[in-house]
Amino acid sequence: VTINDIARAAGVSKGSVSFALNGQPGVSAETRERILAIARDLGWRPSTAARALSNSESRAVGFALARSPALLGSEPYFMQIIAGVESVLAPRSIALVFQMVDDVDAEVLAYEQWWAERRVDGVLVNDLRLNDPRVAYLQQLGMPAAIFGLPRARGTLAAVRFDEMVTMREIVGHLAELGHQRIARVAGSRKFKHTALRTRAMRGEMERRGLPEATIVHADFSDEESTAATAKLLAGAAPPTAIIYDSDIMAVAGLRAANDCGRLVPAELSIVAIGNSPFYDLLQPALTATERDVVAFGARGARALLDILAGNPAQTISTPAARLVIRASTAPPHRD
Amino acid sequence: VTINDIARAAGVSKGSVSFALNGQPGVSAETRERILAIARDLGWRPSTAARALSNSESRAVGFALARSPALLGSEPYFMQIIAGVESVLAPRSIALVFQMVDDVDAEVLAYEQWWAERRVDGVLVNDLRLNDPRVAYLQQLGMPAAIFGLPRARGTLAAVRFDEMVTMREIVGHLAELGHQRIARVAGSRKFKHTALRTRAMRGEMERRGLPEATIVHADFSDEESTAATAKLLAGAAPPTAIIYDSDIMAVAGLRAANDCGRLVPAELSIVAIGNSPFYDLLQPALTATERDVVAFGARGARALLDILAGNPAQTISTPAARLVIRASTAPPHRD
DNA sequence: CTGAAAGCGCTTACAG
DNA sequence: CTGAAAGCGCTTACAG
Numbered sequence: 001v002t003i004n005d006i007a008r009a010a011g012v013s014k015g016s017v018s019f020a021l022n023g024q025p026g027v028s029a030e031t032r033e034r035i036l037a038i039a040r041d042l043g044w045r046p047s048t049a050a051r052a053l054s055n056s057e058s059r060a061v062g063f064a065l066a067r068s069p070a071l072l073g074s075e076p077y078f079m080q081i082i083a084g085v086e087s088v089l090a091p092r093s094i095a096l097v098f099q100m101v102d103d104v105d106a107e108v109l110a111y112e113q114w115w116a117e118r119r120v121d122g123v124l125v126n127d128l129r130l131n132d133p134r135v136a137y138l139q140q141l142g143m144p145a146a147i148f149g150l151p152r153a154r155g156t157l158a159a160v161r162f163d164e165m166v167t168m169r170e171i172v173g174h175l176a177e178l179g180h181q182r183i184a185r186v187a188g189s190r191k192f193k194h195t196a197l198r199t200r201a202m203r204g205e206m207e208r209r210g211l212p213e214a215t216i217v218h219a220d221f222s223d224e225e226s227t228a229a230t231a232k233l234l235a236g237a238a239p240p241t242a243i244i245y246d247s248d249i250m251a252v253a254g255l256r257a258a259n260d261c262g263r264l265v266p267a268e269l270s271i272v273a274i275g276n277s278p279f280y281d282l283l284q285p286a287l288t289a290t291e292r293d294v295v296a297f298g299a300r301g302a303r304a305l306l307d308i309l310a311g312n313p314a315q316t317i318s319t320p321a322a323r324l325v326i327r328a329s330t331a332p333p334h335r336d
Numbered sequence: 337v338t339i340n341d342i343a344r345a346a347g348v349s350k351g352s353v354s355f356a357l358n359g360q361p362g363v364s365a366e367t368r369e370r371i372l373a374i375a376r377d378l379g380w381r382p383s384t385a386a387r388a389l390s391n392s393e394s395r396a397v398g399f400a401l402a403r404s405p406a407l408l409g410s411e412p413y414f415m416q417i418i419a420g421v422e423s424v425l426a427p428r429s430i431a432l433v434f435q436m437v438d439d440v441d442a443e444v445l446a447y448e449q450w451w452a453e454r455r456v457d458g459v460l461v462n463d464l465r466l467n468d469p470r471v472a473y474l475q476q477l478g479m480p481a482a483i484f485g486l487p488r489a490r491g492t493l494a495a496v497r498f499d500e501m502v503t504m505r506e507i508v509g510h511l512a513e514l515g516h517q518r519i520a521r522v523a524g525s526r527k528f529k530h531t532a533l534r535t536r537a538m539r540g541e542m543e544r545r546g547l548p549e550a551t552i553v554h555a556d557f558s559d560e561e562s563t564a565a566t567a568k569l570l571a572g573a574a575p576p577t578a579i580i581y582d583s584d585i586m587a588v589a590g591l592r593a594a595n596d597c598g599r600l601v602p603a604e605l606s607i608v609a610i611g612n613s614p615f616y617d618l619l620q621p622a623l624t625a626t627e628r629d630v631v632a633f634g635a636r637g638a639r640a641l642l643d644i645l646a647g648n649p650a651q652t653i654s655t656p657a658a659r660l661v662i663r664a665s666t667a668p669p670h671r672d
Numbered sequence: 673c674t675g676a677a678a679g680c681g682c683t684t685a686c687a688g
Numbered sequence: 689c690t691g692a693a694a695g696c697g698c699t700t701a702c703a704g
Contacts, residue, residue: 002697013675018699028673045452049394050697052385053680060433072415074614079408079415086436095455097396098434100422116381119431223618252618259620278410279615282559282588284595338681349691354683364689386681389696 001042009038021046048095052118060095061085061305062120064107066127071221072100074249076276077294081148084298085124088306104129108137115143122156122305124148124298128193144314146305148297149193153314158304162297164194166321167290168201171272174288174324175242176209178332180270184215184240186229186250195246198274202244215240223253230257234269241333242270248277251287255329266331274322285328292322337378345374357382384431388454396431397421397641398456400443402463407557408436410585412612413630417484420634421460424642440465444473451479458492458641460484460634464529480650482641484633485529489650494640498633500530502657503626504537507608510624510660511578512545514668516606520551520576522565522586531582534610538580551576559589566593570605577669578606584613587623591665602667610658621664628658 003017010017012031019026020035021044027035052058063085065078072078082096089096097120101107111134114120122144125134138145139155150159175183185202188195199216206214217233219225226245230253233240243258245251251273255265263269265285273280273289280287297319304317339353346353348367355362356371357380363371388394399421401414408414418432425432433456437443447470450456458480461470474481475491486495511519521538524531535552542550553569555561562581566589569576579594581587587609591601599605601621609616609625616623633655640653 004697014698015676015700016674019674022699024700026673031673043452045449047389047697048453048455049385049388049392050680051699053383053389053682053697054699056385056680058385072419074412076410082434083408083436086434090435090437093449093453095433096435097431098418098422099426099432100419101426113381113429116379117384117429119384223614249614249618252615256618256620278559278585279588282585282592284592284620340681350682351684351692352690355690358683360684362689367689383681386696387683389681389698390683392696 001044002047003044005042006035006038006044009042010035056118057309058118058121059093060097060120061089061302062097062099062111062114062123063126064099064101064110064123066101066103066107071249075247076278080276080294081126081298081301084295084300085302086298087295088299088302092306094306104133108134111138111141111143115141121309122146124301124305125150129191130193130196132193144305144308146301146308148301151316153316156308156314158301158308158314159316160297160301160304161316161318162194162292163318163321164197165201165204167274167292168198169205170322170324171244171274171290172202172205172209172211174326174330175270175272176211178242178270178330180242180333181211182215182238182240183211183242183244184217184233185244186226186233186246186254187216187218188246188250189220190218198246219246219250221247221250223249226250226253227257230254231261234258234261234263240269242272242330244272244274246274248273248275248279251275251289252277252279252283255283255287266329268334270330270333272330280325280327283329288325288327288330290322290324293320296320337380338383339380341378342371342374342380345378346371392454393645394454394457395429396433396456397425397638398433398435398447398450398459399462400435400437400446400459402437402439402443407585411583412614416612416630417462417634417637420631420636421638422634423631424635424638428642430642440469444470447474447477447479451477457645458482460637460641461486465527466529466532468529480641480644482637482644484637487652489652492644492650494637494644494650495652496633496637496640497652497654498530498628499654499657500533501537501540503610503628504534505541506658506660507580507610507626508538508541508545508547510662510666511606511608512547514578514606514666516578516669517547518551518574518576519547519578519580520553520569521580522562522569522582522590523552523554524582524586525556526554534582555582555586557583557586559585562586562589563593566590567597570594570597570599576605578608578666580608580610582610584609584611584615587611587625588613588615588619591619591623602665604670606666606669608666616661616663619665624661624663624666626658626660629656632656 020032125147128149144156146158153159217229356368461483464485480492482494489495553565
């Protein structure tokens with residue numbers, strides 16, 4: 001059933017039907033009502049293809065994720081951010097075109113293809129990196145995008161910021177108040193912007209509190225590297241009394257590694273995780289962690305993107321800070 | 337850049353360009369080469385909208401997932417199955433339209449909308465339920481689909497089976513060989529088809545081995561219900577010496593609940609988990625579990641769907657059985 | 673307020 | 689083998 005069918009049934013032209021259906025002026029209220037009723041009766045739905053062709057609007061948004069399936073699977077973050085995005089798109093009947101890619105280069109190719117094929121009106125970009133090639137590329141394409149982690153909007157690119165500073169201040173503050181001095185961190189991969197931001201925030205907060213400089217070891221978010229990093233930290237001359245982990249897998253691996261090294265958590269070592277996991281509560285000890293509302297985060301990104309598509313200038317959006325959930329893996333440091 | 341531009345540059349008609357670009361007969365080899373070269377130089381990409389409109393093929397596949405974001409996030413299953421689907425779609429430039437929905441009814445609405453708007457050529461359907469309304473609906477719509485868990489293909493619906501029988505036989509066999517007699521299970525929600533299949537398989541295998549009838553408690557995949565179910569099982573008159581859990585969250589919650597009830601795992605209680613999780617290896621004790629290649633599973637589903645879209649009859653596909661990974665949470669039962 | 677027409681970028685019979 | 693034309697289902701100036 002097409003607008004032609006409706007036009008015939010209503011005895012008007014296709015143009016009038018189109019105006020009526022899209023809520024545009026150019027038809028009398030009476031005619032509009034009649035057309036809408038007929039469309040409803042006939043069960044008409046717009047053909048996205050036809051709309052896209054005359055409109056050059058696809059009413060679809062792209063989201064490509066560049067991580068190994070194993071990592072994507074283990075971290076709730078990705079599904080949660082998608083859930084947030086969906087909560088904004090679905091009610092507006094905007095489709096989410098989703099693609100998993102091997103790396104950022106493949107991601108850029110996906111954008112190019114989507115744009116050239118006019119598959120999507122814009123994209124959501126995740127995990128901003130240092131010197132991220134995607135930013136320049138999207139700018140050059142003039143492709144609307146909302147970028148999670150971008151510090152400031154530019155051109156057609158909206159920025160959805162998260163405040164790593166607050167997160168780190170909370171964690172360091174909590175540990176410092178417990179009496180910890182030697183605080184280390186098993187950080188995520190260096191290539192991510194947020195890793196660098198966290199490092200800056202952590203060092204700043206520790207300096208502000210007069211604590212000795214933190215030892216920071218980088219790992220790639222895998223349990224193996226986190227295990228190795230933890231063992232190395234604990235084997236040092238002046239081992240830390242507290243370790244912060246940048247992800248859930250790394251924190252759980254770290255807890256296990258600490259046990260394997262003969263350190264009781266939290267009596268001899270405190271552990272704080274960054275990021276959400278339904279498992280934190282179930283471990284022994286349950287892990288103290290900073291958690292954020294990732295669903296809300298995704299929703300803001302989607303809204304920022306739709307805003308650009310509606311013709312407004314790209315915005316810089318802040319998101320609610322993570323909150324520290326104190327469980328059983330942090331305690332005053334052991335004195336010996 | 338459109339085929340018009342190419343036609344002009346090549347001095348031929350749009351029709352010839354279309355034939356050349358699509359590898360159809362009707363152009364000389366020489367002309368075809370020239371057209372392809374020009375298309376390449378000009379960086380031409382087909383407009384999906386235009387193609388869809390004349391072809392009524394969208395070259396997109398839909399996937400709706402009906403679970404709470406929390407559950408979707410915690411189980412690697414979903415991302416893994418998507419990864420498998422993508423591995424088949426991406427190389428063919430077929431888009432994945434993804435949607436999260438609240439329940440099966442919302443999912444059916446999503447299908448109806450996609451189909452009416454001609455957004456997708458077919459869908460992937462996950463988590464078949466008992467008396468699943470989606471099957472009848474898709475059949476009535478005549479919408480091509482690959483359904484994970486459907487026992488047998490019908491009409492335009494391909495079936496991607498998994499063999500719960502093998503999984504259960506492996507688990508029960510392992511526990512029986514260790515000497516367990518009283519084996520219980522904290523099962524997933526009753527509404528899922530695979531829950532019922534597992535129950536049938538478990539009962540069958542235990543009967544075959546002459547073991548007493550299993551106690552099976554249903555939970556909704558949440559840690560709370562699994563904790564309660566575990567406590568209830570362990571408080572009974574003749575408590576089980578081994579418990580099988582239908583999901584990762586439930587298994588981890590069960591492990592903790594067992595500890596809280598004063599049961600040492602595996603000395604006093606053996607635990608087996610169904611499903612993959614990167615955390616199993618990191619727990620203490622590490623969890624014995626049956627794991628399947630969910631990525632391969634997703635890939636088969638996608639291939640089965642593309643097969644239907646290519647005009648072939650819907651197939652019934654089997655998938656590799658899960659394999660039992662024996663870790664540290666299973667041991668011979670405690671004698672007292 | 674309404675109708676007739678052109679156009680979006682393709683595909684596909686239909687003539688030559 | 690090639691060109692001219694109609695059509696897919698919409699939107700949107702342009703006349704009346």
